[in-house]
Amino acid sequence: MALRIYNTLTSKKEELVPVRPGEISIYNCGPTVYNFFHVGNARNFIVIDAIRRYLEWKGFKVKLAQNITDVDDKIIKKASAEGRTPGEVAREFTAYYFEDLEKLGVRKADVNPKATEHIKEMQDLISVLIGKGFAYEQNGDVYFSVEKAKAAGYGKLSHKNIEELEAGARIDVNEQKNSPLDFALWKKDKNEGISWDSPWGKGRPGWHTECCVMSAKYLGLPFDIHAGGIDLVFPHHENELAQAEAAYGSTEKFAKYWLHNGHLNIRGQKMSKSLNNSLMARDIMMTMNSGVIRFFLLSAHYRSPLDWTEENVASAVAGYNELRYTLSRAALALDKPAVEGGSPDAVLLEKGKAMEEAFVSAMDDDFNTASAIAALFTCASEIKNSIKKKDFVLNAQNREVLKLAAAKLASLGGALGFRLETEDLSAEALALAAEREKARKIKDFKASDELRAKLDKLGYIAEDSRMGQMVFKK
């Protein structure tokens, strides 16, 4: 079945046909490094990470570029408030960004280009735009003329038209622009501690040029998917598209599919500075397994809004653990030697196959992770069912079937970035577990309970079942 993806540009689900067969190139708008990133940002990173992993799981060669905006108003503002240089602020939070991504279990992009390292390329693009008549210089600033892009259909990505935008536009007092809709490609230096020489004098690049330049440089033109948060559709991506179109000739020569993820709310409210309700991913990870965060963020379709509430998060904790523990239980069963007799468990084998089909068709339909996760649960419950069934005999054949089912669950989970495999216990936990096993054999339950408490403190859960003791990481 064909892989379909919702394209913001056409407002339709389209078949994903890569520019280069077998390869998929993705450009995701990365962070502006002026602060730690919050769970809302994390949603974007994790959604893209899951899409990337799934595509790779399907056999595509994926190239992901995720930029770092390290020159920007917000960085300059923060630097000046703290008496530091913009460069210092950017470097600090770039380091935190990579640290937090790793903790979140998000794989690093293939390239992480920085705006400040592509000033020359941006200037070249601006020169081209001026040469083609799409941009004009005004006292050291350079602006893009939206009016000139009208013929090319400016507004088509965000589905707005110029007249409406003009009607709603704010009048800026210090405006040098010919039209309020025009946007800055190059901003004249105002002694903010960060500037470069240019044909138009000292200054720094404007908002939307970097992605234009860096996507082309690292992915080649055209490339497949241009992604980002829904709020970037306008004006960022609209303006970026206008520039690319003006410079390269047409939309088709830039990005083929535009993908935007919905926002994450906090208890029904938009995350914002004024409400002081931003949850930093870094803080949450202090108390929460990163897998739970991923599970929660993938539990809704990526384009739907999602609400972070205590209840919803608790639900994710329980659900995610259920998947993990299933594999621990399967591993425990597989720990025992095979026995003779019994008949093959045909149901499990069949269900494993059906589950993969359900998973793939969910993901192929515009990366429906919510539905794909449901398929994981179906598989998990079949595994548990089999182990528990009275007539299930762990003969050599069923051992293989169970192994396959468990491997399948791990593999499909992995395609979304979940690490469901049983984690190895620390030496200390292993020793405590062995001790507890002994205590239980001689029915010294007092000692057994104490050992369970000790394991709990170390972050392990000890469960007793018919098959024996199970100890696994919380």
Next chain:
RNA sequence: GGCGGCAUAGCCAAGUGGUAAGGCAGCGGUCUGCAAAACCGCGAUUCCUCGGUUCAAAUCCGAGUGCCGCCUCCA
């Protein structure tokens, strides 16, 4: 004011014409040294409301209501 989206059980959430996936929570039971987990059983005669199209609609059309996003920095 303009543009766009959404409305499915207590909560989350799939489902775009064929008779309501899945998860969490809850209740009853089995199991258990305990605990937890697990397993079995139980939930929407119905998908915001009202009309319409159709043999058939949560799914299509129209009207209404409510919520949200964007139009300004924002993932």
